Amino acid sequence: MQWSLATLILLSCLTSRIDAQEPPAHFSPAERGYWFILNKPYLIPDFDNDTFENLWQSWPEAERNRLEMLPLDLRREEIFSYYGLTNRPSERSEKPLQYVVNNNGQYFMNCFSCHGGEVAGWVIPGLPNSNYALQTLTDDVRTTKLRIGKPLSSRDLSSIFFPMGGTNGTTNAVMFGVALESYRDHDMNILSFRSPPRMIHHDMEPPPWWHFKKRKYLYIDGFVEKDYRALIPFVLIRENDRAQLDEWESDFKDIYAYLESIEAPKYPFEINADLARAGELVFHKNCVECHGTYGDSPTYPQRTIPIEVIGTDPVRLQALSREHRANYGKSWLSHYGARKIIENPEGYVAPPLDGIWASAPYFHNGSVPTLEGVLSLEKRPEVWKKESQKYDTEAVGVTFSAYDRTPVEVTAPAERRRYFDTSKPGKSNSGHDYPNTLSSADKKALLEYLKTL
Template sequence: MKFQNPLRPFSHPLLATVCLVGFSVIGIGWVPLAADETVRTSSSAERGYRFLTEHPVLTSDFSQDTFDQVWQSWPEPLRRQAETATLQERRAMAFERYGLTTRPDDDSGKPLQYVVDDDGTWTMNCFSCHGGSVYGKSTPGAPNNRFALQTMTEEIRSTKFKLGRPFSRMDMGALFIPLGTTHGTTNAVVFGMGLMSSRDADLNVVNTPPTSFTHHDMDAPPWWTFHKRPYLYIDGFAEKGHRGLMQFTLIPENGPEFYRENENAFRDVYDYLASLRPPKYEGEVNVDLAEQGRVVFNQTCAECHGTYDRQFGGDDWTYPNRRIPINDIGTDPVRLKALSVEGRKKYASSWFANVGQDDQQDTIVAPDGYVAPPLDGIWASPPYFHNGSVPTLWHVLHPTQRPQVWRRISEAIDDAKMGFSIEVVDKVPLTHPDVAVRRTYFDTRRFGKSNQGHDYPDLLSEDEKNAVLEYLKTL
């Protein structure tokens, strides 16, 4: 699973693919803001959202016209169905196929996941991974667990070839680097490492020898936990800051001056991420059972995941930001090992980790495990584990019953198991004629996709597990 780094000739703006993968965030406890600070933060957060959706910080991917003709590269019978459809119906089909959503409270029809300018040019943004749907409802900040970047890139490239249009770096780079082997996951970390390897500490482009990276898929975390944790990434190696949010814009076209000129805009983006909170569960909750689950949770889970008692009328929460050694947590180790100490040190010495006035941020260059995340809105952000290998919270709580090969079959929530509605199969149907269908299956036997580990729920009785599951709905 190691390949030479082709990012020098084909460096692509994978901000949307990579941006903030693993990013999560601050503090312990809750402190009310002063009125003027609330207004300032609200205003800057609004600017941050507009910046992400309206300001391209990467080179463009394709035109509206190319997107509107991508159906010509679809397999039958889907292509025949699109041929007789209206333009709007074709666009809806393409959104469905590629995991795109429209923007909430916006009738423009533009995708949340791309900046689309007045000329119809599409440029990926951070929402491609961090803006999906919560069981069918478009939700900025939710993991895009349906994003089909590899499939879309292949079919856009094929369409461009038919139309005689030039390829983008994404089109070319995807020939050499896997963008995500399962829909909803991304090989984002590798792009971050590759883009960083070709810069010096001041972000000047430098010549570096070819580098090999370990390709692996990741599941994007929800942004609504950003306000809690002090460090970025699943292993918590980089202290949080607005500069760190800019790392994945390191395309050759963006020189050092780009980062100075756009730093204030990313302060706004930071405020936007910090303003997000999870949606509330709208189904029925057995309050008595949930209260039993809260007690069990606080006795057995809060040590790592924190407390959430404000959901029951209190004002306080805690988050320990605790890193669990890999030999203890037992989840897939590929992500932890994929980032080298040298690469982490390079980040630590760069402009991204120096927040100004010689104030160097803390960087953990040799983390020994993964940080237990906050569980705010956990019911709304399947699949679970950092690689997206577990489809429901019920399966998280029942380690021995996690399926080996599964796929999502509906947008609707599985209210009993809290997560995806799935089917379990023996193997991926590799002979299926539509590659997009094949990529909807998650095979936990593949490299980097293990669903093992986090066996702590085995210490609970079945009644305790049911109570905890009910309690998780309230977070």
Template sequence: MGNSWRISVLIVLLVAGLSPGNLLSAGEPDPAAGYDHLINKTYLPPYFDQETFDSLWKIWPEPLKSQAARATPDERRQMAFDRYGLTGRPEDPTKPLQYVVDQRGNWTLNCFSCHGGEIDGKPVPGLPNNRFDFAGITDEVRLAKVMLGKRLVSTDYSSLVFPMGDNKGTTNAVNFGVALISLRDKDLNFVPTASFPKMLHHDMDAPPWWHFGQKENLYIDGFAPKGHRALLQFTMVRSNDADSFRQREEDFRDVYAYLSSLEPPKYSREIDTQKAEAGRIVFNNHCSECHGTYGEEASYPERIIPIEEIKTDRARLDALSPEHREVYGQSWFNQYGEREGLIADPKGYAAPPLNGVWASAPYLHNGSVPTLWHLLHPEQRPKIWRWSSKAYDHQRMGISVEALDVVPKGLSAIDRREVFDTSRFGKSAAGHDFPAALDEEEKDDLLEYLKTL
């Protein structure tokens, strides 16, 4: 069964005033409790309050500011959601999926900021958030706080010197992890004399969470053995001491169970079954060796493709040295090296599963390819593109974009992050040229088959 029944159960429990974990024996991981932890418990310090969020429109540029001034509070909230790539929760569209909002009105970032998005106008927990503008909301929250005379916190300052992401839907997440763990020992105690290592800053596109259950190792290079402790890595802010990770471990057993329970959304329109069957044959003959098979006898090989073969942008591979990976592998997160499967030098990228691939645009690990059609036509991938609307492109299967000859001049910072320039470092759309072996009919059939996964 899909995740919808779990969310329904969770809503019933919350309305009844019950904790989801009460229905299971102590220590048994509970997927519904895992979702509850993510949307209702804070594992990071609060970032801003409701007054700050409600005042953001006052620092927006014209004519957006005037439009917001004339709007109702609910309309302004939606305008802010659209501007920063936030979505409502499936069970309550008035609350942000990407933040925990407590009873005092404090907003705290959660995992859904990157792993909770929208497709065909519907919020989907676990879907990569291809609209989240981490840099944009950080910059404008800081300005709103200054306007309101509110105290700035560490995130307000760190964003001035640490890149948050050059495009909407991407983040510098790998280096967040590198920076945070570099200040701690293997027990996760702070080391007073530690400093940040040299880092290769680049942007990543988050993977779908519903792939979690199929994998044994995590991340695009497949280096880290999967485990519930690994999910706590991005809570390594200074306010969380070593003991806090142990105290939250049981919560993240539930989160692990929740991620393992997720299933992809089904394609929302009709599928030409005859073309899809022809596409299945093309897929099994040309794609399954790396991406697995689907249906009753599904399999996933979790194969790492050497960078010389896949030829996609290598910035992500180079950003983590074998030493970086070993630091993680010998830490509490990986049970001090007791968990087998760490790959210190993967030399390439792991070919991901493709279930739900229709929903997870843009493509490649850096989000450089806007549609599946472009992925299947390497020679026609746009060099520069930008979002043309939030509407899903059902013809080419992906986000709606317009190709550009040059990056337009005079754009605001937020509008600039709508433009993807594949000539920039870490953003190449080259590689994964394997579809060049197919003719147009085979590509067309394959595109239809991918809707069924």
């Protein structure tokens, strides 16, 4: 089953009226999977509604003064925007897409925190959340709880030492998985003690979920054969023992079915058809070997490009040790070796390009704000800041301001996270320089064709 955005919106309207602990019996596996993400918590609560409504009091003074004058509903909208949260598509509730909210007003992070965002005025489940300010939200939650007398959770404490993400829209998600898996044996039983794993903290742009059905192997380095258990590492907190994982296993089979059902969103703006046809010729001559073909008979080679050839930032490839990959391959997560594991991948997998217009910024680390920058190295800013939700139809991607460096007067950590600095470790925008061989006319035509995918 494949879903259009209209189907997702209809389902969202339905789930907004559901108050049960399990999805309706008539739901398909994919429908159940979507329901589970929205309504069933798999982690401990991050905060409650009282904490959420007081977060703004941790903001800079000028912002606090402005919000103090706003009515509660408008203040809530400002809080959503500040942290990169969105409403649920066509759902009449105050619950953000990115969190499960139970009847007691507790908020539990869900998969849409990173994989549900907004582009061109649309809120799209499965879209990379390029606005998510996870580190800022985490810091402000801890500060707010201390101020209003709420107890701190284990996550509030661990995040003091463990970075959540250095730039808004990207997170340290890969290292979350490494840390959580390291304190489990091969059967996923919790170990009382083990030496900390090697940690190379770095930020990643989440991939769009509509690519999931095309892949046979997961992650940017393609080291894990696709399987529903590969979705489970991010819920391996100590509060979830092996018995809990067994209880939830059928849920993750349904979530897997939901991911398999997602379709790429279609470009909503005008396309120059003649220019796009010319761009299709350029694409087929230069790009299909790595990125596949599109249309009525699509193909996808899932080709791994050696790191010395692709030339993009190598930190993600270096961050996972061979030992970590091998342990994964021996564990319950890979069905004790029944699913193939690549212990020493050579580089990064060239992604499918369906819906590429929607998934800015680009590269695995989110370092390039527009498709124009992907095709033209001179269009890649050294430091950039997203300026609005307005979509750039000419450059195809984020509306941004460019800088030589992060302004020295910007000292507050929350504000500095709004700037993407490509000079920092793991954030390079270099590589993928194949378009250098194309003429300006070919690049313009190719850019137009990419809108059609």
